Amino acid sequence: MTATARPTSRPSPRPARRAMTRAEVRAFIEQLAAANPDARSELNFVDDFTLLVSVVLSAQATDASVNRATVGLFADAPDPAAMVALGEEKVGAHIRSIGLWRTKARNVVALSQQLLDRFGGKVPHDRAALESLPGVGRKTANVVMNIAFGDSTMAVDTHIFRIGNRTGLAPGTTPRAVEEQLVRRIPADMLRPAHHWLILHGRYVCKARKPECWRCPAFEPCQYRLKEDIRNEAPATKA
DNA sequence: ATCCCGAGGG
DNA sequence: CCCTCTGGAT
Known part of the structure; x- marks a missing residue:
């Protein structure tokens, strides 16, 4: 409900999600690269x-x-x-x-x-x-x-769409919009491998359910952590 | 917007 | 049980 009055000084009821800055994007992608040195498709194919x-x-x-x-x-x-x-x-x-x-x-x-x-x-x-x-x-x-x-394409699947919007890496309402943001924001020489880095990140860290934010190199700029008040630490292992 | 459609995880 | 998994065609 919007029954409670909001200060007229604030233009919108909720602040828009902030997109990562270019420097934050680069740092995020570089750290994903370091975390996934030999990233490749996990599909088995021969040609x-x-x-x-x-x-x-x-x-x-x-x-x-x-x-x-x-x-x-x-x-x-x-x-x-x-x-x-x-x-x-x-x-x-x-x-x-x-x-x-x-x-x-x-x-x-x-x-x-x-x-x-x-x-x-x-x-x-x-x-x-x-x-x-x-x-x-x-x-x-x-x-x-x-x-x-070997083309520098960015395939936007369920994982990459989620990461783009959740973290502020590449906000967009459609996969195509997210793709265009990623192509524009990720340094060209990292675009092609970035596909694999992001897939692995989405599959094992920035998961749809119960993301493991304490393992994420983008914890600081990520918008999801603000929204959900996530802590930057692993949950205590029960005795 | 809806359909297609099974396995695995929580 | 419900949600998610590298979507595409109508």
Whole structure:
């Protein structure tokens, strides 16, 4: 409720969340780099094709669950032709332990067919081409371009969207807005690996539930700590 | 805005 | 039980 009067001197009922300064952004990213010296994707893949399929399968699923399913899937279908030959039903059987499996099975087979028909069986190094494939949106295209082709893209997933807004690193109401903020604010030479640093940070420290703020290098500038009155120390281990 | 959709954690 | 996991298409 807004029944209680607020001082007329304050323009808004709640102060807007402060975005990190450029110096704070740089310090945060550099400390994430130091904390994750050999950061890489935790998906198991062997080439561009198996990477693309793994990323499509990873929607609303953990990397661990995707890896469990792709062992058998890639043994049967290591390339687009084999994937088409395997067919939607058998692909589905391999990935049934992953959420959204019906849609994903259909997309993976259709996507493989289109790689054969339109791109000579290869994964195109082209954003528009990638996003034209079934089951591939901006986030997936950004991941493939970053990992397979070495582009300085920033894929904004659930983790990075949360970190951007929660901490003030890159506030934005849509994934696209957060992406643009990150590209603008993170030094160019750190942008590509920063994707992995942020993912790991979101997965293990700045978690959706019960974030472990005492392990976070951005504790000082982070806006979440102010909102939630979080302490910069680990909870006492019970005796 | 809603649907797709299973496993794991708290 | 509820929430979350590297979303995309309608």
